Amino acid sequence: MGSVIGRLAAHARSNVVAYLALFLALTSGAVAATRITGKQIVDNSITSADIRNGTIRGRDVARNTLTGREIAESKLGRVPDAGRLAGRTLAQVRSGIDAATLGGQTLAQVRSGIDAATLGGQTLAQVRSGIDAATLGGQTLAQVRSGIDAATLGGLGAGDFARQRSAFKSDEVTFGGTAFVAKDGPSVTIDVPASGLVAVFASAELRPSATSFNNFAAIGLFIDGNLAPPPLPDCGGGGGGLMRTQFNNSNTYELFFTGPLSGNADCAGTTDQFQARPVILRVSPGQHTFELRYVTGNTNVNFTTSARNRLLVVTPLG
Secondary structure, eight states: OHHHHHHHHHHHHHTHHHHHHHHHHHHHHHHHHTOOOGGGSOTTOOOGGGSOTTOOOGGGSOTTOOOGGGSOGGGSOOOGGGGGGTTOOHHHHHHOOOTTTTTTOOHHHHHHSOOTTTTTTOOHHHHHHSOOTTTTTTOOHHHHHHSOOHHHHTTOOHHHHTTOEEEEEOSOEEEOSSSOBOOSOOEEEEEEOTTOEEEEEEEEEEESOSSSSOBOEEEEEEETTEEOOTTSOOSSTTSOEEEEOOSBOOOOOEEEESSSSBTTOSSSOBSOGGGOOOEEEEOOSEEEEEEEEEEESOSOTTSOEEEEEEEEEEEEEO
């Protein structure tokens, strides 16, 4: 018996490595067979307590899946651009711009009052409410809006334009002789106020000669069928002159306006559009009809002149 046990012990000692290898071979399959994969895990069953702290890496999270709800913004460090803003927050940048750039002014100060040195000591509110008196002849913005510069428009105000009447004829008319002739106006009828003042503006393209003979073309103003009274000059036909061409045979059209005598005009009117302006007349209060009529400087009615694009504008004043 003792010899049998001795032989078994000697056999075990001499084959211990072989038995250990056989044990590992038999158990490794069982370990592999029991490995857990995602298929064996029930959805939503793994909790934070089951995950070892510090083991989840950025590469384990799908890109663009984390939002502000999953991130504690207060734990984030300063963004890279903060260094460029000298440590200021966005609110600080919005409320006050760099003092060195704006002369010590904040954004609110810049909005409420522009640099006094640039605007002559005026604030933005002052600039909006009243434009530089030196530029607008002492008028405020309200005055400019309610009444246009009297020197430019002959004293016309915004209220005057509401009663203004005008008429325009584009067709060409031909006329001859030294007596005024009516050629379908244009004409307008207005109610003259108690002041008796009206502003009359007219323009037309005139051709001094429709033949090879020297001539001139003139336009006169008629009121209720009669020549307008002085101070309108006699530019042919007895008075009422608004505009007249030079005496020649140029046979070309040129645009004329009412206004101080200048340009290629003769006797009255101007060809300079920058000198164009209405003439101020005094008539009796009440309703009156104003009309343009035409005359030439040659007694021979066959030596004709022409006019086209004729405009008449009459504005009551007062």
